[in-house]
Amino acid sequence: MSILEVKGIKKSFGSTEVLKGIDFSLEKGEVIAIIGSSGSGKTTLLRCLNFLEFADEGTISVSGELLYDGAAEKVAKKKLKNNDKLLRKKRLHFGLVFQNFNLFPHKTVMANLLLAPSLQLKSDLRAAKRAEKQMDRALKKASTEEEKAEIKKLFAEKIKRDYKDAEELRAKAEETLRRVGLIDKRNNYPCQLSGGQQQRVAIARALVMNPDILCFDEPTSALDPELTGEVLKVIRELKDSDTTMIVVTHEMEFARDVADKVIYMADGVIEEAGTPEEVFLHPKSEKAKAFLTSRSNAAKGTDDLD
Amino acid sequence: MSFSEVTLQLLNGFGTTCLLFILTLVFAIPLGLIISFGSMTKFKPLRYLTRGFVWIIRGTPLMLQLFVVFYVPGMLFDTPIFATIENGRFVAALIAFVINYACYFSEIYRGGIESISKGQYEACAVLGMTKGQTFFHVVLPQVVKRIIPPMSNEIITLVKDTSLARVISVIDIVFAAETILSLRALMWPLFYAGAFYLVFNGLLTLLFGFVEKKMDYYKV
Numbered sequence: 283m284s285i286l287e288v289k290g291i292k293k294s295f296g297s298t299e300v301l302k303g304i305d306f307s308l309e310k311g312e313v314i315a316i317i318g319s320s321g322s323g324k325t326t327l328l329r330c331l332n333f334l335e336f337a338d339e340g341t342i343s344v345s346g347e348l349l350y351d352g353a354a355e356k357v358a359k360k361k362l363k364n365n366d367k368l369l370r371k372k373r374l375h376f377g378l379v380f381q382n383f384n385l386f387p388h389k390t391v392m393a394n395l396l397l398a399p400s401l402q403l404k405s406d407l408r409a410a411k412r413a414e415k416q417m418d419r420a421l422k423k424a425s426t427e428e429e430k431a432e433i434k435k436l437f438a439e440k441i442k443r444d445y446k447d448a449e450e451l452r453a454k455a456e457e458t459l460r461r462v463g464l465i466d467k468r469n470n471y472p473c474q475l476s477g478g479q480q481q482r483v484a485i486a487r488a489l490v491m492n493p494d495i496l497c498f499d500e501p502t503s504a505l506d507p508e509l510t511g512e513v514l515k516v517i518r519e520l521k522d523s524d525t526t527m528i529v530v531t532h533e534m535e536f537a538r539d540v541a542d543k544v545i546y547m548a549d550g551v552i553e554e555a556g557t558p559e560e561v562f563l564h565p566k567s568e569k570a571k572a573f574l575t576s577r578s579n580a581a582k583g584t585d586d587l588d
Numbered sequence: 589m590s591f592s593e594v595t596l597q598l599l600n601g602f603g604t605t606c607l608l609f610i611l612t613l614v615f616a617i618p619l620g621l622i623i624s625f626g627s628m629t630k631f632k633p634l635r636y637l638t639r640g641f642v643w644i645i646r647g648t649p650l651m652l653q654l655f656v657v658f659y660v661p662g663m664l665f666d667t668p669i670f671a672t673i674e675n676g677r678f679v680a681a682l683i684a685f686v687i688n689y690a691c692y693f694s695e696i697y698r699g700g701i702e703s704i705s706k707g708q709y710e711a712c713a714v715l716g717m718t719k720g721q722t723f724f725h726v727v728l729p730q731v732v733k734r735i736i737p738p739m740s741n742e743i744i745t746l747v748k749d750t751s752l753a754r755v756i757s758v759i760d761i762v763f764a765a766e767t768i769l770s771l772r773a774l775m776w777p778l779f780y781a782g783a784f785y786l787v788f789n790g791l792l793t794l795l796f797g798f799v800e801k802k803m804d805y806y807k808v
């Protein structure tokens with residue numbers, strides 16, 4: 283079963299149709315690179331996956347669970363948009379690294395990593411306490427051993443959480459900072475870091491939430507050329523440790539090396555999809571050919587398209 | 589009238605001035621936040637109502653508002669409420685000041701809140717934070733840093749504005765100095781009263797400078 287299954291995603295803003303039916307799927311541990319000229323709808327697609335926008339049509343399923351159905355959302359009495367609790371739960375399947383980092387400027391690197399998960403942990407612990415009390419009550423009523431086992435199983439699901447305690451969370455945050463090579467910057471503020479370092483913090487911050495699928499929206503576009511390498515290196519290492527990722531990027535070479543699949547988008551549709559070899563070496567569509575030619579010219583410096 | 593006698597009388601008035609100042613801040617700072625939410629809500633009727641109210645309060649003189657708060661309830665209920673109860677005049681002045689300053693503060697807050705980028709809210713959203721967590725842990729701390737300079741100005745203006753309370757006979761420090769002037773024909777207590785304001789505002793300025801420096805641990 284695919285970890286992510288996206289079917290028929292459509293999205294319009296007013297009268298402009300930005301996504302015109304996007305289908306793709308992603309296996310666990312795979313990396314998909316999404317390329318395409320600007321305005322083709324790549325950001326909008328990622329935002330739909332992270333529920334920052336709500337697709338008008340289409341479905342999103344993660345590990346077989348239907349997370350979103352545009353048709354159902356249209357007629358739903360209580361829209362997902364307005365159901366804060368459910369929305370947060372669904373969002374946590376995904377992580378998103380923004381083009382311009384969006385770190386919290388008033389928090390240290392470590393605090394940036396810890397803020398969301400520690401708030402999450404606190405509310406999880408409260409919920410667990412409530413659930414345990416309920417379970418005890420239910421257990422007292424239960425007579426047979428089988429019933430008790432059943433009850434325990436039922437509540438185990440409710441008590442489950444990402445981190446056992448604050449200690450474990452902190453350890454994970456430290457380990458993650460080590461992975462992105464910034465453990466010695468843990469007490470610095472974002473403004474004291476270079477763009478590349480800031481983006482690596484943003485990646486670490488997303489990782490600590492343990493997303494099933496990590497999305498990147500042009501993670502190196504806001505960086506000076508000499509700083510893109512360090513960020514791409516981190517993403518490469520994540521691939522080696524089997525992180526499932528969707529990377530929107532203009533770095534063609536990177537896409538070719540790292541991605542298992544490449545999607546070329548134009549005007550809200552997937553024009554071309556396949557292995558890097560298929561897309562880069564044997565593109566079938568004229569648009570894809572033209573795009574790739576212009577990009578490789580740009581890379582050679584003969585052309586300066588966007 | 590000796591220097592120490594004058595000092596004592598002025599100090600008495602200054603106590604009222606300080607109390608009015610502090611209580612106004614205590615109530616207007618949180619009330620301003622509530623008003624700023626009202627002026628930013630998606631619910632249009634409430635938003636227009638709040639903005640209209642803020643517009644009226646900011647567009648009319650505080651002195652007029654003092655008179656309105658002091659006299660209008662009396663006319664409505666046919667008894668001069670604030671003139672009869674103990675400290676009624678002070679309470680009336682406090683109400684007028686709190687409403688007036690809460691409206692000014694709300695506009696400062698609104699500017700601060702609206703200056704936080706959409707990206708901050710979106711970062712919180714994708715990290716699964718609630719709206720409340722987002723506001724209190726991410727938005728508000730950044731707003732506080734941004735509004736310190738305009739709030740400092742407003743608060744220093746408040747120190748001086750408290751002297752308006754004497755139009756409804758609240759005995760503040762200026763009222764005290766004026767009384768001495770009219771009863772004893774002494775001019776210098778007026779200047780002496782001015783010195784109180786200067787020292788007080790000087791201390792506030794130092795405090796705000798200190799706070800601003802404290803908040804300088806990060807840049808945006």
Ligand SMILES: Nc1ncnc2c1ncn2[C@@H]1O[C@H](COP(=O)(O)OP(=O)(O)O)[C@@H](O)[C@H]1O
Pocket residue numbers: 295300318319320321322323324325326327
């Ligand atoms: N919130 C929005 N409101 C209106 N139009 C939007 C909005 N977001 C994106 N668009 C439009 O959708 C199109 C695709 O944008 P985007 O997804 O950002 O493309 P890409 O990331 O591929 O450059 C653009 O024409 C853009 O102007």
Ligand SMILES: [Mg+2]
Pocket residue numbers: 324325326499500
């Ligand atoms: Mg984009």
